[in-house]
Amino acid sequence: MSVLKRKRGGQGPGVKAKKVKFVQNGMKPQITETEQNNEISVPAPVSMGKWRNKERVLVFSSRGINFRTRHLMQDLRTMMPHTKADTKMDRKDKLFVINEVCEIKNCNKCIFFEAKKKQDLYMWVANVPHGPSAKFLVQNVHTLAELKMTGNCLKGSRPLLSFDPQFDKEPHYALLKELFIQTFSTPQYHPRSQPFVDHVFTFTVTDNRIWFRNYQIIEEDASMVEIGPRFVLNLIKIFQGSFGGPTLFENPHFESPNTHRRLIRMATASKLREKQMVKELQKLKRTENKEVVTRDVTDDVFATPAEERPVHIELEAPAAKVVKKNKHKAFKRQRNQKR
Amino acid sequence: MIVVNNTMDINEDDEQLGETSEEDNSELSDGELQDAFAKGLLKPGLNFTTQEPKKIVNNVEGLKQCLADFRKNTLPWVERLDMVNLPADDIVAKSEGRLDNKASGDLNPDDDFQREMFFYRQAQAAVLEAMPRLQKLKIATKRPEDYFAEMAKSDQQMQKIRKKLIMKQTMMEKSEKAKKLREQRKYGKKVQVEVIQKRQKEKKAMMSAVKKYQKGMTDKLDFLEGDQKTAKGGAPAKGGAGKGAGGQTPDKKAMNKKGPNAKRKYKDQRFGFGGKKSGTKWNTKDSHNDVSGFRAKVAHGKGGKGGKGGKAGPGGKGGRGPAKGGTKRPGKNARKKMKGRS
Secondary structure (H helix, E strand, O other), X not given: OOOEEOOOOOOOOOOOOOOOOOOOOOOOHHHHXXXXXXXXXXXXXXXXXXXXXXXXXXXXXXXXXXXXXXXXXXXXXXXXXXXXXXXXXXXXXXXXXXXHXXXXXXXXXXXXXXXXXXXXXXXXXXXXXXXXXXXXXXXXXXXXXXXXXXXOOEOOEEEEEEEOOHHHHOHHHHHHHHHHHHHXXXXXXXXXXXXXXXXXXXXXXXXXXXXXXXXXXXXXXXXXXXXXXXXXXXXXXXXXXOOEEEEEEEOOOOOOHHHHHHHHHXXXXXXXXXXXXXXXXXXXXXXXXXXXOOOOOOOOOOOOOOOOOOOOOOOOOXXXXXXXXXXXXHHHHHHHHHO | OEEEOOOOOHHHHHHHHOOOOOOXXXXXXXHHHXXXXXXXXXXXXXXXXXXXXXXXXXXXXXXXXXXXXXXXXXXXXXXXXXXXXXXXXXHHHHHHOOOOOOOHHHOOOOOHHHHHHHHHHHHXXXXXXXXXXXXXXXXXXXXXXXXXXXXXXXXXXXXXXXXXXXXXXXXXXXXXXXXXXXXXXXXXXXXXXXXXXXXXXXXXXXXXXXXXXXXXXXXXXHHHOOXXXXXXXXXXXXXXXXHHOOOOOHHHOOOOOOOOOHHHHHHHXXXXXXXXXXXXXXXXXXXXXXXXXXXXXXXXXXXXXXXXXXXXXXXXXXXXXXXXXXXXXXXXXXXXXXXXXX
């Protein structure tokens, strides 16, 4: 069998995309308008009409992101073929503008990255027209390009999603699970997808955070290698509406990065302050009036009973000491003489 | 005490995350305060404003309702491919007899290796569970050998990764080799030093023994047995004694108590110890005709005039065989001693 270079999206070797005069069987009813002009070349519907689950995710960011976030976004777009990209959003616009952007792009899910202070990265995952949305703080980002992630997978292959049992225990986690499933799973027969299932996304809840990992399935006996990207999501809030609406859930364990930095600064500052206080106290002690002690307790420690000698003041400098460099030679000669 | 509620709008999300600030007192005018006092909300005494303890929203009902609305129940599993599973069995921990804590809550997030292994095992369990289901639905998980398609990471990237891995491996191997080499050298050096020392010790002992013999302190020539030849000029000729032990080490002494075999002895006697032959052992006309070494008693008393009679050269009979069977002639060593003494 000859080597086939298979085009993404299910076109077999026998199908010619261009200059098809007759539309193929099993086409979608949407292309009825072109039936009138049979001379216009109509590309055959790539998915052969089987693509039903129309999920489209818009992945974009605000301004001020750094290279790691940009790469992370690119990696997400590589991993998920049902995503679309958009230009950076200005910070001045309110968040509900995103809903309109999504509508224009005909997307029903959105992943929006927001960078604050060029340090903190926040991620919004939302179901755009009516559904719930969630805001996360993203930490520990590692991208596809890292050399320690040695796995590889087909571009656009469908992922298996694996969730921790904790996702079923709490209602807010259950909602998040549903949101993740709908956002991250590639629809079957998506035109840009590959029909194989060769990698796994895992979501685990540990330390009140959600850890995301991506593994390549090498063998059927479940030997795996990590592909990347990987990140940790710290839930902040869940809203009933898309990028707005009443708050459904607030994470009590969440500590904003600002407070975290502030705490660290306060800790170092308090240490410094303590040191200063100690110094001040010492200064005070030194300057305060000390009472005069009449009798010195240690006066008679060195009192040795011996007669007094007249004080002899030397008016002339003492004779310079003769430095005998080679003292030992004298001794040696003496020793030899002795023998 | 006036308790003030800070109603927060969703658009002021960012401020929420920071510190809560104290209420601005200028909002409450005197008139309002008077009204509140009249209504009985205020009590006499010093009043000051505090913040309401922050309520953390956890609208369980709302969440459940939202989930019910949001969930797409018409989607079959094959569209979603989601699983909920605990991690697979940890073979290593089980073999070590350690308690494996299955729940993710027990996981220590700071222990990197344990945490990553936990995630790995979770993925493994998912794959093991999903494989039969996918096979039933006829979805392939392995791509065929001739299926070429774009990969998530480019070939260039994979090359880089491979190079790095190989480099790491080679570096490790190199360091291992270097370590082994160093160890070997150390060991070799040690062994060499030991051997040299041993040899030096032996030599010293030998020399001292020889000196002792020379000086006449000992009359035993045991030290020569199984030893190298001595090179003492001026000392009485001990060539004969040395011949018996030529080429043997002390270790072999026990093995060859009979000394070198007769053939060896004969050859040593005949051909000496190398170097220019002095020519004293040649069979010349004179040596052949010299019968001064003939002892009639010895020749006849040997029991049957063995072989060629007593006229054979005396050197030939020298050390042949240990058993002489009734000869009165003293042995070679004895003769040497006598020779030395006289």
